[in-house]
Amino acid sequence: MSERPTPDELTEAIEEFLANEILPTLDDHRLRFRTLVALNALGIVRRELAKLPAEDDAEQRELAARIREGDVPAGTLARVKADVAARLRIDSPRYLDRY
């Protein structure tokens, strides 16, 4: 299953937020320094992430295409819901408690 933003893209977004929106507002030297250190740390995370193989979304693509064609046998929803729940356990785990 592949989702966007990918982990690398999310990390990049945080990096830009810190560099472009937070850093320019900081006057405190210690905080400026630590923010630069945090940016370096995010750079390490991104280079680690770059070594991972890209996720394969062929199965999800095939399933999406079948549903688009109107091919929706019994049990399709249960499978799709389980896939979404698995994504939520990464993306927003507490959301599942609301059901």
Next chain:
Amino acid sequence: MNARTRSRFSATAAMIADMREALEAVLGPISEPVLLPGGASKEAWAVDAGGERLLVRRAGGGVIHRHTLSLRHEFDVLEAAYEAGVKVPRPIAYLEDVDGREAFVMERLEGETIGRRIVREPVANALPLQMAEELAKIHALPPERLPFLEAATIERLVDELDEVGEPHPAIELGLWWLREQRPPDREPVVVHGDFRIGNLVVDESGLVGVLDWEFAHLDDPARDLSFSLVRAWRFGADDLRLGGIGDAEPYLERYNELTGFDVRPDELDYWELAGNVGWAIGCLTQAQRHLRGQDRSVELAILGRLGAEVEYEICHLLEAQGVT
């Protein structure tokens, strides 16, 4: 690091001076414009002029979302709504060029707009019925007065999803069910298009004003009526189906009483699901604005992941409809 990025709404002194000049040409002397927080694609500036509290709504720097009105047209809709007695901020002036971007000026209403705060505080008992009353007035606006408004279709949602280009089986299931179960068409009316808690100004007496008209279009009135039911717009108060503030039944009843449209509860269910499908796709297209570099923002980026919440709700609603 990405070189094309910079602070999203960087307000320089020169820009504020230019804005001030453009505004004073129309309004006379004004107070120092203050940029208000929030607003994903538009800027909001508070200014005072002639003893009045005003709000300047100005185009943002990013690329305009498809199917949203220009500020010129949004101002026209606001004027039409105001003249028809809809509770809206009084429109004051449209300005073609405020430091290079279009803008308009309207009254700055006092009250709460933050959804999360509204659902946490006790709200006026009258609010659900007031929402129905405003919708009834909006849906009676004469379409010929606003000839630029376009009709929306379910197919448009499919196009938007295809433009994103990612596989999302839960959204596909929602679209499939919407195609299969479509109720008979109603005569399209002028709709607000984003009528929900979060776009309403509320105070202790209830509804003060309806904001954010950029998604106005022609559509089935039941679709507009159901948008407030979408779980994401209950702001955590999930048990209260109407925007986290009330039950849907009295609201529907009041709306039907005023319009004579006789919208059925199963139409609310249908369009509630459509609202969720629309917002699930909306999350993806917002994330695309970031990913394509049109509007770099961590806030837009994470919507690409939070859309999974909306997809789960789609599955939940489909289950309730007996899909397996």
